Amino acid sequence: MDLLDLAIYTLPPYVVAIFAFGVAYRVSRYIFMHKRAPVKRRPRPAPKLLIGLVKTFVDPLILGARLRKSDFISGLILLHILGVIPVIFLLGQHVAMFSYWFPPYSVLRPLSIPSSATSPALTLTAPVKPVSEMSWTYVESVWGPLTIVLNGDLLAILAMLGVMYKLGDKLWRAYRKIIHVRLGDFTALLLLLAILVTGFFATHHLPSGDVPTYRFVLGMHILLAEILVAALPFTKFWHFVFGYWYGKLHEWYDLKYRRGAL
Amino acid sequence: MSAWEEFSIDAVKAGARDAAGRLNSVLLHFVENCVSCALCEINCPYTPAGEEYGPVEKAEPLRKILRSQVFLAAKILPLLFGARLPRSAEEINKWAELAYRCTNCGLCYTTCPFGIHSGTMIQHLRYFLAKTGRVPTLLKMMMELETSGNILSAEGFSRVWSELLEKLRGLGVTFDRKGAKYVYLPSLAEALITPGAVIGTARILNKLGLDWTMPDKPLSIRAPIASLVGDSEAALEVTKRMIDYVAGIGASAVILSDGGYPYRFLRFDAPALLAKPLGFDVVHVVELLHEALKKGALKLKGADQKVTWHSPCQLGRMGGLVEEPAEVLSAASKNFVELESHGFFSKCCGGGNGVACVVTPTVEMFEGLLGTRIPISEKEKVFMDKLYKDMLIASKAKVDEIKKSGASVVVTACVGCVHTLHLASKAYGLGVEIKTLPEFIAELLPE
Numbered sequence: 001m002d003l004l005d006l007a008i009y010t011l012p013p014y015v016v017a018i019f020a021f022g023v024a025y026r027v028s029r030y031i032f033m034h035k036r037a038p039v040k041r042r043p044r045p046a047p048k049l050l051i052g053l054v055k056t057f058v059d060p061l062i063l064g065a066r067l068r069k070s071d072f073i074s075g076l077i078l079l080h081i082l083g084v085i086p087v088i089f090l091l092g093q094h095v096a097m098f099s100y101w102f103p104p105y106s107v108l109r110p111l112s113i114p115s116s117a118t119s120p121a122l123t124l125t126a127p128v129k130p131v132s133e134m135s136w137t138y139v140e141s142v143w144g145p146l147t148i149v150l151n152g153d154l155l156a157i158l159a160m161l162g163v164m165y166k167l168g169d170k171l172w173r174a175y176r177k178i179i180h181v182r183l184g185d186f187t188a189l190l191l192l193l194a195i196l197v198t199g200f201f202a203t204h205h206l207p208s209g210d211v212p213t214y215r216f217v218l219g220m221h222i223l224l225a226e227i228l229v230a231a232l233p234f235t236k237f238w239h240f241v242f243g244y245w246y247g248k249l250h251e252w253y254d255l256k257y258r259r260g261a262l
Numbered sequence: 263m264s265a266w267e268e269f270s271i272d273a274v275k276a277g278a279r280d281a282a283g284r285l286n287s288v289l290l291h292f293v294e295n296c297v298s299c300a301l302c303e304i305n306c307p308y309t310p311a312g313e314e315y316g317p318v319e320k321a322e323p324l325r326k327i328l329r330s331q332v333f334l335a336a337k338i339l340p341l342l343f344g345a346r347l348p349r350s351a352e353e354i355n356k357w358a359e360l361a362y363r364c365t366n367c368g369l370c371y372t373t374c375p376f377g378i379h380s381g382t383m384i385q386h387l388r389y390f391l392a393k394t395g396r397v398p399t400l401l402k403m404m405m406e407l408e409t410s411g412n413i414l415s416a417e418g419f420s421r422v423w424s425e426l427l428e429k430l431r432g433l434g435v436t437f438d439r440k441g442a443k444y445v446y447l448p449s450l451a452e453a454l455i456t457p458g459a460v461i462g463t464a465r466i467l468n469k470l471g472l473d474w475t476m477p478d479k480p481l482s483i484r485a486p487i488a489s490l491v492g493d494s495e496a497a498l499e500v501t502k503r504m505i506d507y508v509a510g511i512g513a514s515a516v517i518l519s520d521g522g523y524p525y526r527f528l529r530f531d532a533p534a535l536l537a538k539p540l541g542f543d544v545v546h547v548v549e550l551l552h553e554a555l556k557k558g559a560l561k562l563k564g565a566d567q568k569v570t571w572h573s574p575c576q577l578g579r580m581g582g583l584v585e586e587p588a589e590v591l592s593a594a595s596k597n598f599v600e601l602e603s604h605g606f607f608s609k610c611c612g613g614g615n616g617v618a619c620v621v622t623p624t625v626e627m628f629e630g631l632l633g634t635r636i637p638i639s640e641k642e643k644v645f646m647d648k649l650y651k652d653m654l655i656a657s658k659a660k661v662d663e664i665k666k667s668g669a670s671v672v673v674t675a676c677v678g679c680v681h682t683l684h685l686a687s688k689a690y691g692l693g694v695e696i697k698t699l700p701e702f703i704a705e706l707l708p709e
Contacts, residue, residue, distance in 0.1 A: 182344030243295030251377030260582035
């Protein structure tokens with residue numbers, strides 16, 4: 001068994017178990033530490049509260065776009081919106097892999113994006129599908145000409161630029177002895193960068209096209225991604241699953257629903 | 263050696279344990295879900311004074327403490343997760359410098375993409391710092407005086423309060439009257455800094471024909487001073503005294519004219535601290551005015567001056583009264599203008615959360631009032647002087663907005679804001695009149 005077999009066939013149940021334990025650990029603390037605050041809420045009209053809810057999520061984006069453009073472009077647009085989110089969830093290879101592990105995921109097949117700008121053209125004109133029970137062609141993709149932009153190569157490069165910007169920003173702050181920068185910031189970003197780089201290399205059969213190297217690089221890519229999933233509940237990556245959603249909903253509840261600050 | 267210079271590892275450990283004991287689900291979210299994106303910096307009034315005063319940076323010491331106490335992964339890998347206690351007096355002093363550059367204005371809360379309120383964490387950090395001997399002397403003195411319940415034992419305070427009572431008697435105010443529906447609770451700080459707000463509120467309440475009374479002695483220096491240093495136990499003691507007083511009168515509501523942290527504390531924080539409802543409503547005088555104007559029960563003489571509204575953070579963003587004061591002022595003056603950052607994202611004056619209370623000019627003001635020198639160590643003096651310089655930098659954005667508005671009168675509703683704006687006005691030559699909302703409206707009441 002090589003690294004690729006280990007990553008695809010052996011490790012997933014362990015990764016899921018660690019992830020589930022971490023989620024249970026973190027969520028249960030919120031339940032056990034909850035303290036009721038018997039505060040009389042200030043009544044406000046429901047439509048205003050609804051607008052307030054949308055604004056709670058949108059306001060930081062507007063403020064970031066206005067007052068911190070570099071972070072907005074690099075951190076939000078490149079790293080999150082164009083980078084990791086579509087690449088993780090919609091890249092064709094990922095959709096295929098996730099569908100293998102979790103068959104209902106295949107519902108996203110029509111939305112999957114190709115690995116490069118040219119690959120959908122090739123599959124569109126290709127006479128045959130790959131010989132596999134799981135294969136499908138990008139003819140089914142809904143993105144059409146948008147794949148010039150919506151393709152793994154470009155989005156991964158944008159995501160890498162976003163990660164490198166964040167790394168540079170952290171390094172610059174660490175150099176100026178800013179105390180909120182910690183070692184964990186670097187390990188998290190480096191892990192993300194390593195996943196992106198190995199994924200990019202595997203897609204392009206780099207550094208060489210021979211099968212053992214390809215299997216090693218792809219195996220490393222999947223292994224690193226599994227480390228990220230297992231570490232997710234114990235690291236700052238948790239924001240993606242829980243922190244962001246809980247935080248903004250709580251802020252809305254506290255300031256707008258309860259205090260009536262609209 | 264004063265407490266400010268000392269370093270005791272036992273006190274540090276005890277303080278860390280106490281801070282960890284206060285963890286609840288909301289504080290847990292604030293502590294563990296920050297990804298250090300530092301977007302909060304863009305709206306914090308203290309960032310212009312230095313990048314190290316951004317909210318994410320100021321809250322980090324508390325995160326370090328709590329990670330070292332309660333987080334599993336951080337306990338196993340402290341270096342990776344940034345979990346540790348302070349190691350020297352210099353480090354704690356630096357943390358005190360950070361903690362007292364926060365006005366708890368809530369702008370970081372609404373700017374953070376994750377809804378993290380650094381101000382709350384910094385209050386807990388102040389509590390930890392108090393446990394290690396870092397409480398500004400004036401705050402500590404006031405806190406002890408307030409907790410003792412004998413606020414008027416200081417001759418200077420007693421004199422100011424008596425003068426105010428004389429004026430109130432002239433308006434027909436009755437004191438400690440059992441059975442009144444409303445209790446008006448002015449603080450000693452209002453008598454000292456914004457006496458016009460107390461007189462104005464009394465006139466408004468009389469005009470509205472409310473059945474009200476007030477205590478003949480202040481129940482707080484400024485609704486619990488202890489909450490400014492995060493000392494919930496001491497704050498609870500003062501709160502209970504206030505609750506007992508209102509219960510003794512049998513009132514169904516408390517009226518406040520100070521729209522600073524006393525309003526937020528009594529309206530929202532106190533029930534949470536007590537873990538039960540107060541047993542009466544808490545309203546700010548602007549709510550009564552807003553309602554009366556809306557119903558047509560009150561008509562005002564129109565003001566001619568160009569007037570603007572500085573929304574106190576604890577009344578607006580954190581207290582929920584964002585639009586009401588502006589609507590009252592619009593009804594009072596055709597020349598009402600909004601500041602550039604009005605509404606939910608209104609900028610802070612830079613002196614809230616006790617900051618303006620512990621700077622050198624305020625200490626000197628209190629020395630004059632009390633007729634005695636407040637014993638402050640050299641180290642603390644340096645801390646206070648630097649804080650004053652930074653406070654003026656923090657208030658500059660608000661000063662610029664006021665200048666830009668062209669207003670000749672700035673109306674606000676918070677003792678801290680009035681005091682800070684006076685200091686900033688003097689420093690930057692603002693040249694405007696600063697009034698409290700009750701004071702301004704009372705002048706427009708029909709005969």
